[in-house]
Amino acid sequence: MSLKDIPVKLDPGPGPGSPETTGLAVALLREIADHLLAVSQGGERQVVELTNLPLSEGDLQLLEAKLGRGEVEARINAAGPTEVFETAFPGVWWVRYLGEGDRMITQQLEIGTVPVILEAHEEDIQASARRFPSMFDELDTNHH
Numbered sequence: 001m002s003l004k005d006i007p008v009k010l011d012p013g014p015g016p017g018s019p020e021t022t023g024l025a026v027a028l029l030r031e032i033a034d035h036l037l038a039v040s041q042g043g044e045r046q047v048v049e050l051t052n053l054p055l056s057e058g059d060l061q062l063l064e065a066k067l068g069r070g071e072v073e074a075r076i077n078a079a080g081p082t083e084v085f086e087t088a089f090p091g092v093w094w095v096r097y098l099g100e101g102d103r104m105i106t107q108q109l110e111i112g113t114v115p116v117i118l119e120a121h122e123e124d125i126q127a128s129a130r131r132f133p134s135m136f137d138e139l140d141t142n143h144h
Helices: 024-040 057-067 122-131 133-142
Strands: 046-049 073-077 081-086 092-098 104-111
Touching (some): 024 046, 024 104
Antiparallel strands (some): 073 081
16 A cells, blocks of 8 residues: 555635634734734834635634724725724734725734834825925915
8 A cells, every 4th residue: 555545635624704713813812922022022013914824714703802902993095995903902903905895905913013004104204394394385375
């Protein structure tokens, strides 16, 4: 008997709509706890990409239930819509990048003070600083 003679059946695991979990959500929660501790001690921001992981619908539901929702939510409309919300754990952010019709393209968890997508770019701040004084010229013209 060789390996070719052994029948193999592939089990894709829990599918969409299934309340079953794979155990990956619990492993991710432990990873997030480690990242949060590191960031709280001055470490670099961390990103956990969820889209490429074999998470079941049950895993995602468990993650959302355990992480909960915090006080901050934002919707960004730049190069496609993006939804950001703070979880019930300050410093842990859920970021969803959406496509046409708000179809999920990718989602990730960012552990840090604020998600990168919410930070103003240095070039944009510099452009604002150059543009802002023109407002005073307009105000002076309209109020004289």
